[in-house]
Amino acid sequence: MIRDHAEIEELLAVRSLGGLDGDDVERLERGLASHGDCEECRRLADEYDETAGRLGFALEEMPVDPGQADEILRRASHPASQELAPAAPLAPVDELRARRSRRARAWPALVAAAAVAVVLVISAVAIFGSLGSTGIQASTDQTVVSFSGDAGELAMAYQPGKPGALFVGSDFTDPGSDKVYEIWMLQGETAVSGGCVRPHDGSIVVFVDADLADADRMAVTVEPDSCPSQPTSAPILISDPLVA
Amino acid sequence: MEAIDLAEARDRELVQGIRRRDEEAFRGLFGRYAPSAKSLAMRVVRQSHLAEEIVQEAFMALWRNPAAYDDQRGSVKSWLMGMVHHRAVDLVRREESYRRRAEKTAHQVMDLESDHADEVVEQIGLPDERRRVRAALDELPGPQREVLERMYFDGMSQSQISEATGLPLGTVKSRTLLGMRRLRAALIQEEP
Numbered sequence: 001m002i003r004d005h006a007e008i009e010e011l012l013a014v015r016s017l018g019g020l021d022g023d024d025v026e027r028l029e030r031g032l033a034s035h036g037d038c039e040e041c042r043r044l045a046d047e048y049d050e051t052a053g054r055l056g057f058a059l060e061e062m063p064v065d066p067g068q069a070d071e072i073l074r075r076a077s078h079p080a081s082q083e084l085a086p087a088a089p090l091a092p093v094d095e096l097r098a099r100r101s102r103r104a105r106a107w108p109a110l111v112a113a114a115a116v117a118v119v120l121v122i123s124a125v126a127i128f129g130s131l132g133s134t135g136i137q138a139s140t141d142q143t144v145v146s147f148s149g150d151a152g153e154l155a156m157a158y159q160p161g162k163p164g165a166l167f168v169g170s171d172f173t174d175p176g177s178d179k180v181y182e183i184w185m186l187q188g189e190t191a192v193s194g195g196c197v198r199p200h201d202g203s204i205v206v207f208v209d210a211d212l213a214d215a216d217r218m219a220v221t222v223e224p225d226s227c228p229s230q231p232t233s234a235p236i237l238i239s240d241p242l243v244a
Numbered sequence: 245m246e247a248i249d250l251a252e253a254r255d256r257e258l259v260q261g262i263r264r265r266d267e268e269a270f271r272g273l274f275g276r277y278a279p280s281a282k283s284l285a286m287r288v289v290r291q292s293h294l295a296e297e298i299v300q301e302a303f304m305a306l307w308r309n310p311a312a313y314d315d316q317r318g319s320v321k322s323w324l325m326g327m328v329h330h331r332a333v334d335l336v337r338r339e340e341s342y343r344r345r346a347e348k349t350a351h352q353v354m355d356l357e358s359d360h361a362d363e364v365v366e367q368i369g370l371p372d373e374r375r376r377v378r379a380a381l382d383e384l385p386g387p388q389r390e391v392l393e394r395m396y397f398d399g400m401s402q403s404q405i406s407e408a409t410g411l412p413l414g415t416v417k418s419r420t421l422l423g424m425r426r427l428r429a430a431l432i433q434e435e436p
Contacts, residue, residue, distance in 0.1 A: 009421065010417050010418070010420070010421040011417075013420050013421045013424040013425070014395070014402050014417055014420050014421075016424065017392065017395040017396045017420065017424070018329060018330065018333035018395065018396065018399065018401075019395035019396075019400065019401050019402045019405070019416075019420065020401070020402065021401035021402060021403050021404075022401075022402075022403055024402070024417075042317075046317045046318055047428055047432060048424055048428065049317075049318060049322065049326055050317075050318040050319060050322045050428075050431075050432050051322075051424060051427050051428040051431055051432055052322075052326065052329070052396065052424075053318065053319070053321065053322025053323060053324075053325040053326040053329070054321075054322055054325070054373070054377055054427075054431050054432070055325075055377060055381075055392075055396050055397075055427070056280055056281070056283070056284035056325040056328070056329060057280055057321070057325070057373045057374050057377045058374060058377040058378050058381055059280070059283040059284060059287055059397075060283060060374075061279035061280050061282075061283055062279055062282045062283040062286060062295075063279065064274075064278040064279050064282050064296075064299070066271070066274075066275055068274070068278065068296070068299075068300060069270060069271045069274040069275070069278075069303070070271075071300070072270075072274070072300055072303050072304050072307060073267055073270065073307065075304065076304060076307050076308060178305070224301045224331065226297075226300065226301040226304045226305070228297045228300075228301065229297075230293060230294075230297065232294055232297055232298075232335055233335070233338050234338070
């Protein structure tokens, strides 16, 4: 328990510079909570944050393309192009939820769900014309690849040579209010965004309408909700190699 | 004080404009602070494309939710730089290897920039603010300044600084506090 403002002030000063870590993070939270509605705490926090923010102006400015402002406005006005909507049919979602409720988390079940789901989704997409009028048929030439890493379980189902892939995942944690999971197509050293998605109740069911022809593997990272065009963090999941 | 008040009043007016979805107001604030924001992000993450992403994310967040700025809690410029710094530090904490890979190159860039710093500072925007902050930093005792610079500009945590310097963690924290008290006094409690 922090009993006065001296220690809170020290921790707030460190926090304002981004340096707080370890047990001190929780220590400060506990200290602030113990002070309740504390005007002095707010004053100290605001003043140190203000001071820290000013430090950045010690550096020399760097040139910025003014066109970036318009690019930001453009991206902000077309959120649909940056974020993936969940796949239209509810059946895969319901199926996954049913599976989760039965606590069936084994890989074979997840892969089977993806395989079934891709048939439903691709068929639905074909019917509604999103992929053109090629009339993709539910067939046995689907390929399902699994991902490995430190996040939830994820499988991707697709038809080699055809655009689009369905991602079905479970046990994903909430990435945070200002974070999303971003799907990448890896082409050698290049990463091409496949869009961003948030899990719903830990589940991800999303259809990515993208051309996988040149992708070697797929990957998932945690990114800011602006859905950046290049990864800013290391992958948390990487797929097995894709079949051409 | 008059000049600073006018500048801050202008910034708040621009934020008000952004709340009304005025794109010109957004462009105005971007043009005014994006160059400093990019410099700060670049200093922390040491990679130009990541710095640009961070700046864009911060301004995207501003455009999407201008109500997040609370004028009772501080200046627009400090709030904006805080958003940028937070994102940059968050990035390097998650991906230290980014910086390690680029450190040598970045140092070369920073050295080149510092060669021109003194002559350029007189010619570009926000020169008064830059002079004041630099002067305040220069006034700090060396050990306090070193800890603050490592923490803020290099994105190091208190524990990382302790490990890197061999200083006890308590010393890192106390030097941070003393340095920040001095800066606070110089920058926001004794504004001209």
